[in-house]
Amino acid sequence: MPAQIPASMLQQDSDSRPYWEGLARGELRLQRCDACARTVFYPRAFCPHCSSDRLSWIVATGRGTIYSYTVAHQAYGLFAGDVPFIVAIVELEEGVRMMSRIIDAPRERIRVGAPVQVTFEAVGEDFTLPYFRLVE
Amino acid sequence: MGTPARAAIVGVAESDLGRTPDKTVLQLQLQAARVALDEAGLAFGDVDALFCAGNWSWSPNLMLAEYLGIRPKYTDTTNIGGSSFEAHVGHAVAGIEAGLFDVALIAYGSTQRSDRSRNRGNFTFRLTDQYELPFGLPTPVGAYALAATRHMYEYGTTSEQLAEVAVATRKWASMNEKAMMRDPITIEDVLNSRWIAEPLHLLDCCLVTDGGGAVVVASAERARETRKAPVWILGHGEAHTHNSIANMPDLATHQAAVASGQAAFAMAGLTPAEIDVVEIYDSFTITVLLTLEALGFCGRGESGAFVSGQRTAPGGPFPMNTNGGGLSYCHPGMYGIFLLIEATRQLRGECGPRQVKGARTAVAHGTGGVLSSAATVILGKD
Numbered sequence: 001m002p003a004q005i006p007a008s009m010l011q012q013d014s015d016s017r018p019y020w021e022g023l024a025r026g027e028l029r030l031q032r033c034d035a036c037a038r039t040v041f042y043p044r045a046f047c048p049h050c051s052s053d054r055l056s057w058i059v060a061t062g063r064g065t066i067y068s069y070t071v072a073h074q075a076y077g078l079f080a081g082d083v084p085f086i087v088a089i090v091e092l093e094e095g096v097r098m099m100s101r102i103i104d105a106p107r108e109r110i111r112v113g114a115p116v117q118v119t120f121e122a123v124g125e126d127f128t129l130p131y132f133r134l135v136e
Numbered sequence: 137m138g139t140p141a142r143a144a145i146v147g148v149a150e151s152d153l154g155r156t157p158d159k160t161v162l163q164l165q166l167q168a169a170r171v172a173l174d175e176a177g178l179a180f181g182d183v184d185a186l187f188c189a190g191n192w193s194w195s196p197n198l199m200l201a202e203y204l205g206i207r208p209k210y211t212d213t214t215n216i217g218g219s220s221f222e223a224h225v226g227h228a229v230a231g232i233e234a235g236l237f238d239v240a241l242i243a244y245g246s247t248q249r250s251d252r253s254r255n256r257g258n259f260t261f262r263l264t265d266q267y268e269l270p271f272g273l274p275t276p277v278g279a280y281a282l283a284a285t286r287h288m289y290e291y292g293t294t295s296e297q298l299a300e301v302a303v304a305t306r307k308w309a310s311m312n313e314k315a316m317m318r319d320p321i322t323i324e325d326v327l328n329s330r331w332i333a334e335p336l337h338l339l340d341c342c343l344v345t346d347g348g349g350a351v352v353v354a355s356a357e358r359a360r361e362t363r364k365a366p367v368w369i370l371g372h373g374e375a376h377t378h379n380s381i382a383n384m385p386d387l388a389t390h391q392a393a394v395a396s397g398q399a400a401f402a403m404a405g406l407t408p409a410e411i412d413v414v415e416i417y418d419s420f421t422i423t424v425l426l427t428l429e430a431l432g433f434c435g436r437g438e439s440g441a442f443v444s445g446q447r448t449a450p451g452g453p454f455p456m457n458t459n460g461g462g463l464s465y466c467h468p469g470m471y472g473i474f475l476l477i478e479a480t481r482q483l484r485g486e487c488g489p490r491q492v493k494g495a496r497t498a499v500a501h502g503t504g505g506v507l508s509s510a511a512t513v514i515l516g517k518d
Binding site for chain 2: 003005009010011012013016041042067068069070071072073074075076077078079082084085087089097098099100101112113123127129
């Protein structure tokens with residue numbers, strides 16, 4: 001079970017607030033550029049692909065694949081007691097990558113390319129993170 | 137060769153290395169700077185440009201210049217991680233070419249080992265860090281592990297091949313009395329060392345030490361008057377591509393090093409095959425493999441085979457990280473300045489038992505952040 005993370009450690013801002021509000025409601029929110037139609041993650045105030053400032057929030061399907069992963073056997077601070085745990089870069093169906101953890105998965109089944117599905121885990125009071133599970 | 141060099145490295149030095157509990161970062165930089173200037177026959181009063189990178193003060197240059205009693209007319213605190221000092225060399229050459237100054241001091245010092253300041257953890261999750269830090273990835277090692285996993289997936293690179301780098305580098309360290317870790321190791325030792333972040337073992341990771349270094353860069357005119365033969369800066373390049381590992385465009389390709397290497401080789405008018413000695417940032421064994429490919433010493437995906445059979449060890453066909461590297465010699469947080477120091481000494485022929493015979497050209501290549509930044513310097517002698 002991951003460490004409890006105090007919500008006070010998170011400094012939301014006007015770029016990120018809709019993202020964190022989405023997670024609290026069980027939605028993984030991304031941005032889509034109204035001008036070039038590309039998906040943007042992490043959230044920001046303009047499209048890094050075409051420089052348009054017209055971005056709309058969308059809700060991701062939560063489906064993706066493991067682009068790469070590591071099993072951490074040493075970690076720091078709050079996370080020191082979590083080891084071993086799996087951190088992955090997940091490539092979402094919408095075409096963007098994000099860091100996350102893969103949970104409830106046997107080590108031997110973790111591989112690059114494995115399909116995964118988002119799951120919303122409360123890691124502290126008022127603090128929800130998007131983790132992923134292997135798709136059976 | 138490209139255009140004649142406009143600047144040269146004229147002095148290099150380390151401070152005390154390893155564990156320096158009674159030294160401050162200012163003392164370490166003073167120690168190294170004094171020796172480096174003395175090598176060149178220069179004094180602190182000759183320094184008119186200061187380059188430094190560190191997080192020990194809100195403005196390291198202001199504090200260091202005051203401590204050293206210098207009043208630079210050009211100053212640069214570029215901090216792109218471990219490659220900062222190779223970038224500083226490039227910036228110094230550009231400033232000298234522009235006629236802005238003649239003598240640049242590049243300095244670094246760290247007491248991270250004595251301070252136990254690494255990885256205290258529990259940073260506030262703010263700005264773009266808020267999308268990654270809450271997952272607890274140990275950085276930087278976890279980020280390099282993610283790159284290693286992807287390189288293995290795409291090219292079949294093995295843990296044994298990564299271990300070849302650690303073993304060969306240790307052999308060089310055994311010939312460097314300043315190196316912290318000098319006992320020989322085997323590939324099995326690397327594979328049997330504990331996991332830090334799979335697929336990286338403890339012995340795939342650099343040391344955590346204290347230490348400092350200094351490099352003095354002078355204009356061609358001043359370089360001809362200095363004590364030791366100038367080591368000419370033939371080419372330089374730098375680039376950065378991302379900040380966090382999830383935003384690295386391709387985890388199996390060190391794109392920043394591709395860009396910095398192409399720029400440096402083009403400026404020098406040299407090809408990788410014409411380089412005699414190579415000093416490559418080795419924060420982790422995977423860093424070396426990715427960089428060898430990026431700089432064109434081998435093809436994409438071929439670095440595992442390239443380092444196999446101890447080809448980079450003493451006596452091998454590709455002398456690399458001849459001081460023992462960050463893996464075995466020292467690694468005080470940002471290692472890049474030591475690459476320049478060793479490359480310069482190799483070209484001067486000062487390296488004793490580990491000297492690469494007849495070395496006339498060298499590459500010092502720094503990598504910073506999480507494969508985020510790169511800076512390449514190509515050096516040569518008359």
